[in-house]
Amino acid sequence: MTDGPETADADAGEYLPDDVGAVRSALVEWYETDHREYPWRETTDPYPILVSEVMSQQTQLDRVVDAWRDFLEAWPTVAALAAADRADVVAFWTDHSLGYNNRAKYLHEAARQVTEEFDGEFPETPDGLQELMGVGPYTANAVASFAFDNGDAVVDTNVERVLYRAFDVPDDDAAFERVAGALMPDGESRVWNNAIMELGGVACEKTPRCDEAGCPWRAWCHAYETGDFTAPDVPTQPSFEGSRRQMRGRVVRVLGEHDDLPLDELGPRVRVDYAPDGEYGREWLRGLLDDLADDGLVDVEERDGEAVARLRR
Known part of the structure; x- marks a missing residue:
């Protein structure tokens, strides 16, 4: 893998260790040695990747797998989804308890856009993907990364927790964006974003599992050194029952x-x-x-x- 720029911008560099190349290599090697096997990680087709991203917005990944497979069995291509009856798509969403039903509506409309406005081909950049209905910056960047290896550094709650603990990055959106961008090797958004999200989901959860999961960043981690595993607050969802x-x-x-x-x-x-x-x-x-x-x-x-x-x- 390439190390990317040797020097990050000053604001990000103050939080990162000197041997950034070793930090990058350790994470990617850890991920490639063993990681959770989700079916959407085995494809570079943007359509099933988009479906997985929309489904996982409010749903745990393990629960998404069966729904994702059922969805693609019903509508195996973006053209098939575009031609579907929207009521059927919304009913599927409800039957599989996938959260807000307007996501089904937006996904269906995005499929129509791809087929009617983009000649059946997905845009390949984060900016281009945001032209699709219901696709915001995070989802656009994820699809660009995982389908086209053409994204920026993903920053979600898990990644923020990792950066906060490992490198003592302050709880500030701009700081997280800068450090995440400085860490990601140039042109390797697919493997990097998968790897750092895996780290947050497997080793650096709310209750950390540093040793059990063999966290590759223990040698550099501020939290591991000090024993202070606090992290930014995570908003809680309101009770679903009766809502x-x-x-x-x-x-x-x-x-x-x-x-x-x-x-x-x-x-x-x-x-x-x-x-x-x-x-x-x-x-x-x-x-x-x-x-x-x-x-x-x-x-x-x-x-x-x-x-x-x-x-x-």
């Missing part, structure tokens, strides 16, 4: 099983304690439907003086 997110998912799932439903027929299928004029009644249900309509997932129309909801096709 609006759960109820929105139920609305989508129920509507996926029917062409359309009046509100008073939909409501009891979403909450058993639905009462038209109660706390969880028409006003509450209409709020969920308005949110879903804003996301482009649901349509509500008046029919014979009654509000009727259906999935947007």
Whole structure:
């Protein structure tokens, strides 16, 4: 592997050891010797890589594997996904408990963009990939890295934790970006980003497993030397049970099983304690439907003086 620039910018260099080349080599050798085997790591096809990235945004990787395989069995190519009925894609997302359903909508729309606007070929740069619906900077950079070896240094919560502990980088987004960029060898974003994310996910978890996982950076690690394994706070997710997110998912799932439903027929299928004029009644249900309509997932129309909801096709 190449060592990349011998000197990082001054702001990043103050946090890094002098032997940056040895730090890089140790991590890549550790990763290539043994790492978790996820199927999307065995391909450079941007379509399945994009699917894996979108699925894993709010879901543990081990839980994503089966859903990812099922998704690609249903829609094996970007053209197949583009031609799919959006309601089927959203229903799949809900059935597999993959989080916010608008991600399914955006993934479907991105597939249409690739086929209709890019002649079936994915953009190969982070900036180009961000032109796709729902693809933000992090996802774009990940796909550029893992599909085309053409990305920048990935910085997620795991990477921030690694840099904070190993090199005493302050809890500052700009500092994390600078140090991560200085560490990554030029032109090797695929292996490097996989390796440093693996380090954060296997050895440098919230509860570190330095020795058990054979962390390759123990010789340079500030936390390992001092015994202080504090790290930046990680935001906690609100409880899912009974949440609006759960109820929105139920609305989508129920509507996926029917062409359309009046509100008073939909409501009891979403909450058993639905009462038209109660706390969880028409006003509450209409709020969920308005949110879903804003996301482009649901349509509500008046029919014979009654509000009727259906999935947007």
